[in-house]
Amino acid sequence: MRLPLLALLARGPAHGYELKQDLEQVLGSAYPQPNVGQIYVTLGRLEKSGLIEGEEIEQSSRPNKKIYHLTDAGREALRAWYEETADEPRVRDEFFMKLALAPQTRLADQIALINKQRRHYLNTMRGLSKLAAAENRDNRMAHLLIEGAMLHLQADLDWLERCQEELEEPE
């Protein structure tokens, strides 16, 4: 949450609720929405570490609101963020551990584990398809986010297929 908020503030000062709305607009309904509390907590931390500064604005009939802007240190942190490449996704370690250790435990059958996991992924895939169908067609970023998740799942499913091919007992 920290760096996306910094990125939104690079455009200009904003208050917490605006940032929440901006995030929703860019990422679409597919992305699990952060609650406004989370955003305020993160903004507080960013301010404490000197990456943003807040300014109280008095409002006549409502409580004061705080407008935040990026500091030089914040801009630098953001620049560093864009310099780095992101880590590659990991193979789902927990499932892999279950699968690899199943024969030792004698508590689970590897093929049954694979089938169960596949069902779970297929249901998730189905949920993603529904999200994509419900998402506003014009929100390209939201669609790319969903498509990325689907392609990752497709790769996980392909890998399950490979596991099954290798582990299936030959007659």
Added chain:
Amino acid sequence: MSDSPTPVLRAEGLVKTHHGEGAPAQAVRGVDLRVRHGEFVAITGPSGAGKSTLLHLLGGLQRPDGGSIWLDGECTDSYSEARWAVERRKRIGIVFQFFNLVSNLSVADNVELPALLAGVSPKRARAEREELLAELGLGGKERSMPGELSGGEQQRVALARALVNHPPLLLADEPAGSLDSKGTREVMRLLSRFHQRGQTILLVTHDARLASAADRVISFFDGRIADDAELDVVPPPGTGISGVLQLKD
């Protein structure tokens, strides 16, 4: 016997061995399957698992070495090639990976031909064709030749052709296999739409995105059904989708 209604399609003990060069390859090794009216079933599995062979057996395009197939409760054991050809016009529509349109016939003629062959009047064939092409977003392409269309458009024409006689069962063999991501989504949307209107669909695909449009997914490995799962209407609680979409800080 259960008192459930007669399935659109039923197979028991299907076996098919390919005799090519080298050792005989068992493509289908004892498959039992029931597809109920209104179901949308996907068969997935690695290439070479025999899933296309299975679909060809179910559509009468190949004959099994063992086992039987029932269409709407009627055993097809005694069906001749000609009889299967009739069934493929009336009771079973098929779409293929490479569309298999008649290249020297116009889009309109490709769609109308199976209706005319089934004895429908030219007037009605034309009306059906117009309605389907409009529905599939192909209005205005009637006079085009298949070669002038994109892959996605050709597959939509093939879908119109498969559905022109309102077959109770639609078989689809890798219908998005030669399409790009956009074409895949389009096929998926259309199959879902026809399914929502009650069309029974049996789809063979290696693409999990396409398979997830179905409400039942059969995993096919090495000529056999390894798993047969109904997908949930409502995704299970927990991480699931939102976990997949969560962006890391």
